[in-house]
Amino acid sequence: MTFVESIKTCLLQKYISVQGRASRSEYWWFALFSYVVNFVCSFLPLISIVVSLALIIPSITVAVRRCHDLGKTGWLILAPAAGIILGALIMCTAIYTQSESMLSAGSIILILGALGGVALSIYFIFPGTQGANKYGEGPYVFTEQKATVQG
Template sequence: MEWMLLPLRRYAKFSGRARPREYWMFVLFLLLCYIGVAMVEGILGLSTTDHWFQRGPWWAGAGYSTRGGPLTGLFTLAMIIPHIAVSVRRLHDTDRSGWWLLIVFFPIIGSIVLLIFFIMSGTRGPNRFGPDPVEVGEPELR
């Protein structure tokens, strides 16, 4: 649980490096929180659901889509800064500038490249963004 909350303690710290564990545990934390917020919004009736039905000459399809409500928006606003910060620190660990986050604006290819950068292991030893967090040891998590 400490690894999930570590980026919240480093809320707007864009310098330094982040281990893969710190990044991916925070992504898991966000996913679990979004599921929880969606359940609460569904129970309270705050989310918007669109039902649709399409019929063609040889097929028919039906489904629904749900958009988040105000709780999802507030949670997203609260988490955008720590998510960007931990993403920048993760890129620093691979010896890349945080400006590489802007590659996500290239549809599909940019997201794939960014995902590969996040999956890659960090550079061993110090780099231009600071010492290796594995060699230095993590700060006290409690």
């Protein structure tokens, strides 16, 4: 899948769809697109907020479909997010109550959540399952020489 095909798929065809599977190229091209667009828009605060909010849903849905391609449930993406959110909430509470031990615990949980996000990103580098799995047909066409992504 090309860069443009990935953007069309994620923004126009499967904006809110968590059904099916996403190839590595679909996921990583869309991630690159999201990072670049968010960086460029970061210089215009109001536009940056609107663009970031518009890209949240397709970013989540393509990550869920990428999990499906690897044969895993899409709920897997919640683990790092839960750690980061829980850690941040504990840290905010710790600042309010001036509890150093609670601040340390919140920091550790937040860091573990962030490391989980890094681990999940590394996991997304691996190839998906060949052929059909419980989430649908694979996005790849296998030949003797190579695998290509279906249109």
